[in-house]
Amino acid sequence: MSLKGKHMLCTQDWSREELEEILVLAEDMQRERYTDKYARVLDRRTFFMFFYNPSVRTRQSFECAATELGGHAQFLEPKSMRLKTKNTAGETIEDAAKVMSRYACGIGIRILEDKIGSYGEGHALCQEYAQHSEVPIVSMAHDKFHPCQGLADMQGLRQHWGREQVKGKKLLQVWGHGALARSWCSVQESILISSRFGMDVTLAYPEGYDLDPRVIEQTRENCRENGASFAIENDPVECYQGADVVYSRNWMHPDTYRDGELRKSEEIERALGYPQWICDEEKMQKTNDALFTHPMPIDRGHEVSDPVADGPRSIIYDVAENRLHVQKALMALTMSDLK
Amino acid sequence: MSLKGKHMLCTQDWSREELEEILVLAEDMQRERYTDKYARVLDRRTFFMFFYNPSVRTRQSFECAATELGGHAQFLEPKSMRLKTKNTAGETIEDAAKVMSRYACGIGIRILEDKIGSYGEGHALCQEYAQHSEVPIVSMAHDKFHPCQGLADMQGLRQHWGREQVKGKKLLQVWGHGALARSWCSVQESILISSRFGMDVTLAYPEGYDLDPRVIEQTRENCRENGASFAIENDPVECYQGADVVYSRNWMHPDTYRDGELRKSEEIERALGYPQWICDEEKMQKTNDALFTHPMPIDRGHEVSDPVADGPRSIIYDVAENRLHVQKALMALTMSDLK
Amino acid sequence: MSLKGKHMLCTQDWSREELEEILVLAEDMQRERYTDKYARVLDRRTFFMFFYNPSVRTRQSFECAATELGGHAQFLEPKSMRLKTKNTAGETIEDAAKVMSRYACGIGIRILEDKIGSYGEGHALCQEYAQHSEVPIVSMAHDKFHPCQGLADMQGLRQHWGREQVKGKKLLQVWGHGALARSWCSVQESILISSRFGMDVTLAYPEGYDLDPRVIEQTRENCRENGASFAIENDPVECYQGADVVYSRNWMHPDTYRDGELRKSEEIERALGYPQWICDEEKMQKTNDALFTHPMPIDRGHEVSDPVADGPRSIIYDVAENRLHVQKALMALTMSDLK
Structure with missing residues (x-):
C-alpha cells in the first residue's frame, strides 16, 4: 500500500x-x-x-x-x-x-x-x-x-493502554470554560478518530455550544459501524461517569461568527459565565480512573485544574x-x- | 576558470x-x-x-x-x-x-x-x-x-529550444497593465541577458513608460555586438509580429518616484487606464507560435489572459x-x- | 567531567x-x-x-x-x-x-x-x-x-595574547556616550569573566552610571580571589593609563527604568551630554599599546572613533x-x- x-x-x-x-x-x-x-x-x-x-x-x-x-x-x-x-x-x-x-x-x-x-x-x-x-x-x-492532533491523541491512548485496548474504552470530550474562544478543529478531529477506533464517545457541553452537525452525524455513523455508543450531554458533572479518558477543551459558540465577523470578545465573556465547566479532581473521581488529555496549550484554571493537569493520570506531555x-x-x- | x-x-x-x-x-x-x-x-x-x-x-x-x-x-x-x-x-x-x-x-x-x-x-x-x-x-x-530571474528565463528558453537555438530568436518584452506598480528589475535583466545571448529584442510599452536609459543603451550595444536587432514599439498589437517568445510584465512609470516618494496608488490608477496592454490569444496569433513566459507571480487578467498563461506554449512553471x-x-x- | x-x-x-x-x-x-x-x-x-x-x-x-x-x-x-x-x-x-x-x-x-x-x-x-x-x-x-559574549571576549584575548598571558593584564571597561541606551548585560558579563581569569579590572563611567551593585561586589570578590585589582574611576581620560585592553561600550543610567517604564529617549538625551566619553586615538596613547574590543554592533563616533575601531589593535571582528x-x-x- x-x-x-x-x-x-x-x-x-x-x-x-x-x-x-x-x-x-x-x-x-x-x-x-x-x-x-x-x-x-x-x-x-x-x-x-x-x-x-x-x-x-x-x-x-x-x-x-x-x-x-x-x-x-x-x-x-x-x-x-x-x-x-x-x-x-x-x-x-x-x-x-x-x-x-x-x-x-x-x-x-x-x-x-x-x-x-x-x-x-x-x-x-x-x-x-x-x-x-x-x-x-x-x-x-x-x-x-486538526488531523495531526487527532493522530497524536490516538498514539497517546495506545501508548498508555496498548494498541488493542482502545476499542470499547469511553472518551469524555468535554467543553471547558475559558478566555480563548478556541477553534473546533481539535475537538472535531478527536471525536472522529476516536469513533473510528471503536471508542464510546460522550460529548458534553453547555446548551448552545453545538459543533458542526455534519461532524456529529459522521461521528454517530463511525460509532454505529464500530458497535460503539455516542451520546451528547449537557450536565458538567454527570457526564464524567465511567469515562476512561477525559479530554477537556474550550471551544467557541457557533454564533461567534456573525455577518462575516468573528466576535471573539463577546464569546469570551459568554464562555466565562460557565465556571462549573472545569475538569477538576472531584469530577475525575466519578470516572473509571480516567486518563486526562488536552492538545495544549492549556488554559489552566479554566479548562482544567492544576492537580488534574499535573496529576499521575495526565498524558498531556506525551501527547x-x-x-x-x-x-x-x-x-x-x-x-x-x-x- | x-x-x-x-x-x-x-x-x-x-x-x-x-x-x-x-x-x-x-x-x-x-x-x-x-x-x-x-x-x-x-x-x-x-x-x-x-x-x-x-x-x-x-x-x-x-x-x-x-x-x-x-x-x-x-x-x-x-x-x-x-x-x-x-x-x-x-x-x-x-x-x-x-x-x-x-x-x-x-x-x-x-x-x-x-x-x-x-x-x-x-x-x-x-x-x-x-x-x-x-x-x-x-x-x-x-x-x-534581478540576475537570477534572468538566468532562469534563459535556462527556460534553452530547455524548450535547445542550447544553440536561442541565438537569432525574437523576444517581445511587452508591458502589461495592472494594479501592482512593479519594479523594473526583472524586465531590465531580461533584455540584457537576452541580447547577450544573441536574441533580437523588441521592447513594447505605452508612451512614457521608459526604462533606465543606460540599460537601454547597454542592450542596444549587446545587440550590436551579437549581430541582433533592437527595437522599441508603442503599439500594443503590432509589436507581437514575428515574436518567438512573449514576456509580458507590468512595470511602473518612471515618474512613480517623485520627491523621494514612491507614488504607488497614483501609478496603479494610471496603469489601469491601458486595458489594451494585455497578452491574449488574439495577439499571440500574430507571433511565430511564440512561447509565453513571465517571472511570476502573475497578475492574471491584467498582464496576460488565462488561456495564454495556461496554454500549451506557456513555460511559466518551468521558468x-x-x-x-x-x-x-x-x-x-x-x-x-x-x- | x-x-x-x-x-x-x-x-x-x-x-x-x-x-x-x-x-x-x-x-x-x-x-x-x-x-x-x-x-x-x-x-x-x-x-x-x-x-x-x-x-x-x-x-x-x-x-x-x-x-x-x-x-x-x-x-x-x-x-x-x-x-x-x-x-x-x-x-x-x-x-x-x-x-x-x-x-x-x-x-x-x-x-x-x-x-x-x-x-x-x-x-x-x-x-x-x-x-x-x-x-x-x-x-x-x-x-x-550575556555569557556567550563574555566567552567570545575571553577567547579573543587568549587568541591575541596566548592562553596563559591573560592573567595580570589590565582591562579598562569604559562607558561610551551614544544614542542607544544599551543593556548592562555585555558589560557585566565582561567584568565578571575577566576577573575570573585573573585580570585587573578598571570600570570607568560618568558619575551616576552605576551598574548592579551585586555584580560589582562579585567582581571585587573575583579579583580578590585571583590576586587582581579592581577600581572604579570617573575620569574619561585618566582611566586609560596602563590598560592592556580597552572595551568601550555605552550602557544606560540605572534610573532609565522608572515606575515600570523604560525611559529610553530621556536616557539617550542624557547620554549624549557626555561627548568626552569616547574612545579615541589620543586616549589610547595613554595605554600599554592596548587592544580595542567591543561586542558590536558599534555606534561609531559615539562609543569609539573610526581610527581606533579600524586600527591595527582592534580585535572586534575576531571577537x-x-x-x-x-x-x-x-x-x-x-x-x-x-x-
Whole structure:
C-alpha cells in the first residue's frame, strides 16, 4: 500500500488501515529517534509550512520533524505573498500551488477562525491547494479539522493502554470554560478518530455550544459501524461517569461568527459565565480512573485544574511529544519512497 | 576558470563564458537533483538571505537551493538590525558585511522600490555590501536588476529550444497593465541577458513608460555586438509580429518616484487606464507560435489572459523551477570549491 | 567531567575549569571548522531560539552554530505564543518548557530591557525556564548577563595574547556616550569573566552610571580571589593609563527604568551630554599599546572613533567570529554526548 502523494486534511478521509500504518510507523520512529534508521527519509528535501495563523507548538513540531528526517521545513507567512483575493490583485492559489510543487516535497497549511469570514472557508482553501498541488497538502490545523492532533491523541491512548485496548474504552470530550474562544478543529478531529477506533464517545457541553452537525452525524455513523455508543450531554458533572479518558477543551459558540465577523470578545465573556465547566479532581473521581488529555496549550484554571493537569493520570506531555512522531510518520509515508 | 568569491548583482557584470558555466551546471543540477552528486557542495555552510523587502517565491527558491546543496539559508529581515542611517545611530554596512563574512559562505540581498528614496539606491546598497564583504553578494532582486530571474528565463528558453537555438530568436518584452506598480528589475535583466545571448529584442510599452536609459543603451550595444536587432514599439498589437517568445510584465512609470516618494496608488490608477496592454490569444496569433513566459507571480487578467498563461506554449512553471537550479549553480560556483 | 544538561545564564555560575573546557574546545572547533571532526555533534537535533527581543547578530551566530554541528536552530518569537501573563489567559512557562524539552536538545532565550518592567525580570524568566526545562537553557543575552559574549571576549584575548598571558593584564571597561541606551548585560558579563581569569579590572563611567551593585561586589570578590585589582574611576581620560585592553561600550543610567517604564529617549538625551566619553586615538596613547574590543554592533563616533575601531589593535571582528566558536563549544558540551 503506497500512501505517497496523499493529502491529509482530516483523518476521516483516510481508511482505518492507512491510519494504522501511520501510527505503527510513528511508534517505531519514537523508538528509533536517535538512530540513523530514518535519517535520510527526507534527505535535503524541503517542506513548506504556510502559517496564515501563527503557532509556536505546531511550528516547533513540524520543523523538528523535517529536521529529524534529514530535510528542512521552511517557515512561511502568506501575508508576505501577494495572493489574489476578492478585492486585490495578486497570485492565484493555482499558480502558487503549482510553483511550490516544483520546490517542495510537501506543503503544510494552518488557517484558523480569525483569518476567514465564516466556518468552512479555511477547509475550502486547503482543498483548493490540494486540487492544484502536485505534492501532499497537510493540514497543520484549520477551522474544521486538526488531523495531526487527532493522530497524536490516538498514539497517546495506545501508548498508555496498548494498541488493542482502545476499542470499547469511553472518551469524555468535554467543553471547558475559558478566555480563548478556541477553534473546533481539535475537538472535531478527536471525536472522529476516536469513533473510528471503536471508542464510546460522550460529548458534553453547555446548551448552545453545538459543533458542526455534519461532524456529529459522521461521528454517530463511525460509532454505529464500530458497535460503539455516542451520546451528547449537557450536565458538567454527570457526564464524567465511567469515562476512561477525559479530554477537556474550550471551544467557541457557533454564533461567534456573525455577518462575516468573528466576535471573539463577546464569546469570551459568554464562555466565562460557565465556571462549573472545569475538569477538576472531584469530577475525575466519578470516572473509571480516567486518563486526562488536552492538545495544549492549556488554559489552566479554566479548562482544567492544576492537580488534574499535573496529576499521575495526565498524558498531556506525551501527547504533545507524539505530534512529532505522527508528523514524521505522515511525512515519510506521503512524501518519500519509504515502504 | 574559478568563479569563487564573485559577486552577482547583474548578469551584465559577468562574461558570456561565465554565464554559460552557470547555465550548464544548472542543467546538470536539474538532472541530478535527487542523487548525491551535489549533496555536499555547501555541506553545513550558512547562506544569509537579507530581505529588506519580503518575498515568498525568492525565499522559497533560495532556501530550498541551500538545503539541496547540504547547507542552510537563514531568513533575515534587516528591520531587526540596528543599521546606521542618515538620521539614526546604528551599525555601518562595512561592519555588518565584515562580521557576516565570518559566519556565512554568501549573502543574498533583496531591496525594492518602496524601501528606497529613488531609483538606484538599492543597487548602490548592494554595491556597498559587495565592497566590504569577503564572501559573495548575490542580488535576490533589487531596484535595477534581478540576475537570477534572468538566468532562469534563459535556462527556460534553452530547455524548450535547445542550447544553440536561442541565438537569432525574437523576444517581445511587452508591458502589461495592472494594479501592482512593479519594479523594473526583472524586465531590465531580461533584455540584457537576452541580447547577450544573441536574441533580437523588441521592447513594447505605452508612451512614457521608459526604462533606465543606460540599460537601454547597454542592450542596444549587446545587440550590436551579437549581430541582433533592437527595437522599441508603442503599439500594443503590432509589436507581437514575428515574436518567438512573449514576456509580458507590468512595470511602473518612471515618474512613480517623485520627491523621494514612491507614488504607488497614483501609478496603479494610471496603469489601469491601458486595458489594451494585455497578452491574449488574439495577439499571440500574430507571433511565430511564440512561447509565453513571465517571472511570476502573475497578475492574471491584467498582464496576460488565462488561456495564454495556461496554454500549451506557456513555460511559466518551468521558468519558476529554474530559479532553483540556477541559484544552486550560482551558489556552488561562487561559494564552494566545486570545479 | 560531563557538562551535559547544564544551563548557561552567566559564566559566574560555572567553575573556572568548566569555562576552560568551553574555551579549549572552541579553539579546536575554530581550527576544525571545515573538517568533519564535529560534523555530527548535533546531527539532526533541534535547538530553539526564543527571541523576546530580536537580534540579527545573535541569531546569525546561533543558527550558524547549530548548522555547523549538523543540527538546526529554529527562530521563534514568543509574541506568537499565547503565554500566560498577569493579565491574559495563556500557557504557563512550566508547560511551555516541558513540551519544548520533548522536541529540542536545548533552548536559547533573549530578553532585554524593553520587554520587561524592571531590571532582573529577564533573569528571573530565564531561571523559570531553567527550573522546568529538561534540556539546557542558554542565555542569548538578557537584562543582567550575556555569557556567550563574555566567552567570545575571553577567547579573543587568549587568541591575541596566548592562553596563559591573560592573567595580570589590565582591562579598562569604559562607558561610551551614544544614542542607544544599551543593556548592562555585555558589560557585566565582561567584568565578571575577566576577573575570573585573573585580570585587573578598571570600570570607568560618568558619575551616576552605576551598574548592579551585586555584580560589582562579585567582581571585587573575583579579583580578590585571583590576586587582581579592581577600581572604579570617573575620569574619561585618566582611566586609560596602563590598560592592556580597552572595551568601550555605552550602557544606560540605572534610573532609565522608572515606575515600570523604560525611559529610553530621556536616557539617550542624557547620554549624549557626555561627548568626552569616547574612545579615541589620543586616549589610547595613554595605554600599554592596548587592544580595542567591543561586542558590536558599534555606534561609531559615539562609543569609539573610526581610527581606533579600524586600527591595527582592534580585535572586534575576531571577537564577533568567536561568538560562533564558543556557542558551538557550549552547545556541544551541554547538549550532546561529545566528551
